[in-house]
Amino acid sequence: MTTLKDYMGQVPAWCPGCGNFAIRRAIGEALIELGLEPWQIIVVSGIGQAAKLPHYIKCNTFNGLHGRALPVATGIRIANNRIPVICETGDGDCYGEGGNHLMHAIRRNVNVNVFVHDNQIYGLTKGQASPTSMAGMVTKVQPNGVIAEMFNPIAMAIALDCSFVARSSCTDAEHLKSMFVHAINHPGFALVDILQPCITFNKLNTWQWYQERVYRIEEDYDPEDKVRAFERSLEWGERIPIGIIYGNKRPILEDTIPNIRQKPLIDQPFDRSRVEEFISEFL
């Protein structure tokens, strides 16, 4: 039987006490619960502390460019729509550098699971503001405080009719694992925004800050009610809801492509005679 130990890869280069350790553990536990072995999944990542995660668990990996995990994941799913694909990304990678791809991956509803390690700050480049940094936060580069309005990924995803939108927190390990399981089980694009303290650079949104605010959304909450979901997505500050905020059953991209409905592209061998048939069209 696969155990958590089987999932452990290189020794992480994260700061001791980083929220990423909790995320790594929760992913391992979720995959075990789903009965997925390391070789049965592909983890795609870009650049940032979160993007290093696939080196620290065992899995198939494509660790590419900053912000570009989603197009890579989309290409993988079109080539092989049988294998579960997870993107490990951060608030800078996914909401900053790769914002355009997020918007369009949600629109396509490609069956990819995006886990955003959202620590509201840039860690790898040492402490600059991220798209989700709260207005007023002072950093080395924003000495007068962040002026831009904080990016709200949950509200944006709902507006785009994202088929699965959840938020979780490193401060609630059990919840984190269950969100991963739900996301991977969900057919369609799944966004999980994970609140995560950066113990080195973010002195505002600390473990304690999240612990005091985060609460699990009510059990009778209906995530298919889009208007209510949008209202909940705006809840931030004194109290922050975690859980599946929104979901729907839109058709997924892969199911709308006739050429891969029966069989993944990787399982359709090349046949030159079929290409030769096109030559007569030029006569």
Place this chain on the structure above:
Amino acid sequence: MIPFVGGDFFVNPGRLGIIEQVVAASAKKISIMDYTIKIGGEAGQGIQTIGDTLAKVFARSGYHVFSHQDYESRVRGGHNFYQIRFSEYPVMSSRSGVDILIALDKASIDLHRGQLNASGMIVYDSSSLKSKYEDAGFLEIPLAALAGQHGSPVMSNTAAIGGTLGMLGMQIGPLLDALEQNFRSKGADVVEKNQSVARAGYEYASINCPDCPFILAEPGKPLYLVRGEEAVGLGALAGGCRFYSAYPMTPSTGIMDYLAEKSKEYPVVVEQAEDEISAINMILGAAYAGVRSMTGTSGGGFSLMVEGLALAGMTETPAVICLGMRPGPATGFPTRTEQGELLFALFAGHGEFPRVVFAPGDPMQAIMLTARALDIANKYQIPAIILTDQHLMDSEWTFESMSLEGTHHTDYRLRGEELADVHDYRRYALTESGVSPFAVPGASENLVVEDSDEHDQDGHIVEDAETRNEMVRKRTIKKLQLIRNEIAPPLLYGSRDPNVILIGWGSTYGVIREVIDRLSPEENIAMMHFSQLSPFPDLEREGHLQLLNQAAIAICIENNATGQLAGLIRAETGFQLSARINKYDGRCFLLDDLLEEINDHLERLHGAGSRVVPGMR
């Protein structure tokens, strides 16, 4: 016509027969049929429909065709034209003179009247141009009225096509067949109406143009008509491409159109990406997962892809990019042609990694080299670039035969039973050749890890110098050595011992070859055409450099301002070419203009009064 020459570098013109035929014809004072039809008008008037149909009809009738298009970056209005040349001999460039000008607007007459050959004709309809021309050389055909009487007013372009064939005295049968094919999906009524309108235009021109001076040569058998963009698309399929992702951009959009159409009946998937960054990353994802993939763009989009190009280099993921050049910098002339990105294609990307760059000269080469780019990219796990331009992408050529013979497909991926037997897999295993077996992820218990960071043999991040050295040796130095051997030297055409060498690359192939055909009777001349540019071909191995050294003059002809190939040859070989002809107005070289310029050089070489007069008309 010209076969693809892999390693065999010399094309014997005697075997091709073209020069001999031309020489024989001119000696006997037989005029060679060589007509040019120009269709001018505003965007949206249907110029392309007329041009496409005529080109198809000529090719089916057994004439050789070359067509090119000149259009503005707008959907309606402005001035566009479509130029078709046809002959009983192979034609591969456009000429400056026009024999029939089909003027759909007044601007076409104002702009192109001066290009009319001595016995040329202008066809127009005064009801739509709101002008009447009484001068000789004008033939008014009431296109709109004929269309209205015999079919529907929207079919006036069909009347123009019929009228043109009537003026030429060509059989109408192939046109009626083409209309049947074009309009079949719209029902029998639409087909019949178009056919009657075509007949009406045909008869009107036959009766009302008794002075039409056109004499047709005996046609041959029906010929294949291929446009550059379709050729790249077909070559992609022949090379095993199963996934194409791109953002629309002239002049490469046609590849995506072709493949999307084919996806209805063939297992290829086309995804329109949100931007070019996404396009290249998508194809890398699909390639990693185990499917041959490709993208296409123009200079601006390629600029956005450059980081992804380096990612392909670092992760050793095969990627094929068709870069269709247009005049830059920045937005430049969005719908015109230039060869301004040779050095960009050669050197794009941060860091050092091997790549191949192919620049096909005609649609047949485009098929072969695109398929070959896919093969080499997958064999060596490297990026490959097909460097073409608006001129080649939009131009049509005819071929007597067409096949995929010479394309090659081997599945280099580690998968299936072969993979099932592997238990100690490492994605970047150090091998003798530098190429590591590339397993399909998820197909076995072996983990396939690719990384844009410097990595160890397992694909995981490292920081140490020793591993870095090993990986650079494997990824860059060793592979480069192997890839060099795959590159064919430039194609030679013409004299075996030339006194004059014309050098070109990519889309200037056709026009330079025709210049050689024209000048060969009098001049000891040859073409050296580069279609494989990176790694730079070895010019010593088969004597190319020696030819250059022995020639009295070597002229590099490029559709750019700075002479990028001339500079590259000097950088790679130390050989300084004696002259350059550069054109950078966004238009292609025309045969007559290039002949003039070459003649200027020859006159300087041989002394005044030595001017070689082109053999025909």
